[in-house]
Amino acid sequence: MAELKTTPNIAYADDFYADLLAVHEGLSEKESEALNARLILILSNHIGDREALGGALALAATPK
Amino acid sequence: MAKIFDTPLYPYTRSPDQEETTPVRHPVVVIGAGPVGMAAAIDLAQQDVPVVILDDDDKVSFGSRAISFAKRPLEILDRLGCGQPMVDKGEIWNVGKVFFDNRRIFEFNLLPEDGHKRPAFINLQQYYLEQYMVDRIRELQVKGKPIEIRGNNKVDAIGSHTDHVTLEIDTPDGPYNLEADWLIACDGAGSPTRRMLGLDFAGRVFEDNFLIVDTIMEADFPTERWFWFDPPFNRGQSALLQKQPDDMWRIDLQLGWDIDKEEEQKPENVIPRLRTMLGDDVKFELEWVAIYTFQCRRMEKFRHGRVLFAGDAAHQVSPFGARGANAGLQDTDNLIWKLKLVIDGTAPDSLLDSYDVERVYGADENIKNSSRSTDFITPKSKMDRTFRDAVLELAETNEFARPMVNSGRLSVPCTYDGSCLNGHDEPDLPEHTRVGGPLVDAPVGKDWLTDLTGNRFQILAINSEVEPVEVNGVSADVLKVSTADAPLVGERYLGGADAAVYLLRPDQIVAARWKEAKPADIEAAMNTAMGG
Known part of the structure; x- marks a missing residue:
């Protein structure tokens, strides 16, 4: 079990952010929502660790 | 007839x-x-x-x-x-197939373990x-x-x-x-x-209706559980097909919330639905039609x-x-x-x-598992449906998403972890035969462990010598098993240990277990299991 990382962890963050926007380009709102849902599931499985996932859910639900 | x-x-x-x-x-x-x-x-x-x-x-x-x-x-x-x-x-069955739209996205096999009397x-x-x-x-x-x-x-x-x-x-x-x-x-x-x-009698009502039909038909579908999410013959809803004996098939069709229950049960409305599902060539007759809503x-x-x-x-x-x-x-x-x-x-x-x-x-x-299945099968919000469909979409080609597909988590007995009737447990022994759980079957010579136990307290002595005990006039007899005659008992009840003693309740629940037990240990556990 591992705690959720909340310090910067992605090299070239601007590149990743651009990639994230790029996969949504030209999609309808519904298609984008579906893509986001798939992405969340794929990333969640990759993380696997329930403590980290729980931390991510809690942080996303109350971002402040 | x-x-x-x-x-x-x-x-x-x-x-x-x-x-x-x-x-x-x-x-x-x-x-x-x-x-x-x-x-x-x-x-x-x-x-x-x-x-x-x-x-x-x-x-x-x-x-x-x-x-x-x-x-x-x-x-x-x-x-x-x-x-x-x-x-x-x-009808014994093991295979379940899951369809999404018109595609089969995966199948599961209950893969029954060998060495159990019952399927x-x-x-x-x-x-x-x-x-x-x-x-x-x-x-x-x-x-x-x-x-x-x-x-x-x-x-x-x-x-x-x-x-x-x-x-x-x-x-x-x-x-x-x-x-x-x-x-x-x-x-x-x-x-x-x-x-x-x-x-x-408090709980949740799920706002959905299901049409349930028993139909007699001669069809060459295999003895499998088939579940559809959003099939062409029942758009936006789900369906389930299961075989019963006597050429009887159970069909469940999700109908949604705002329907006319009387109308939907009439043969003139049920038959066309089944026709679309089964194809024009299949001959069938209706035996029983009902509509139900879910409650947990x-x-x-x-x-x-x-x-x-x-x-x-x-x-x-x-x-x-x-x-x-x-x-x-x-x-x-x-x-x-x-x-x-x-x-x-x-x-x-x-x-x-x-x-x-x-x-x-x-x-x-059971309520937790059943509610989760129902939430997956009948998503209650737009976002629930988005996630549900994302899981189904991914499951077809990605193994990781398949455990999330929930067309029903099939009944397995619970283990009474933490029950006040539980006695001593030995953590080194296998987890799935732990205290509070139901007896796990295994062959013992020509017999089955499930047939040799039940209806009374019993001491299952595996490669061990113990004497019967008595508590408040209730006796526990000894069932001696040698792993030489019953290797699967060894695998399921000993793990790596050489010997063990299990105390079984009359309902075949493990009340306590030890690697070695003195009569006083067994009596104390039996007293606890009898609410003393």
């Missing part, structure tokens, strides 16, 4: 109790001659506790109703003498089970066992007292009264007993003094996962040995409180 459910199996006959001016007192009365009520009564009669079943009808239930029976309930039915005809008649699942119409249970009751009667089933005896009023219960019963000959030391209410989800006693709820307590609730009367779940009748049979399995000890005066009355604790725990596990 007359159907089973058209024939009175326990027609009304006048009981001598009806001639008495003072109500006759019985040790135990069971209300409801469904599978759960009959299981309770058979279990009592086998142990020579006199029991009377009252039912407001005289036939088995109409339509197939519960159709999937899991391994543990089959083992319980074996102990009650009704397991073999079930398995002889039932993971069989499909069988509930009326067959009820008939086998009535047959068993008749067989017990021939053997002189104290069991009675009174048809067309409708309970109209119940009085609950400190040490007994009074019953006002209506019959074709008019009313009469009875008293019972103990009352077991197995009168279904709409339990009149619960209503008459003014007891709660339970009573706060299953014990109310001298009244004990079991089965759907105590808890109700959605049908996905086959957790209704299967759970009910586990209720009475848990209850009856305790009631017997309390009636005999060998255990304190408080032992019956552990029925409430353990079966509420089981019901909560």
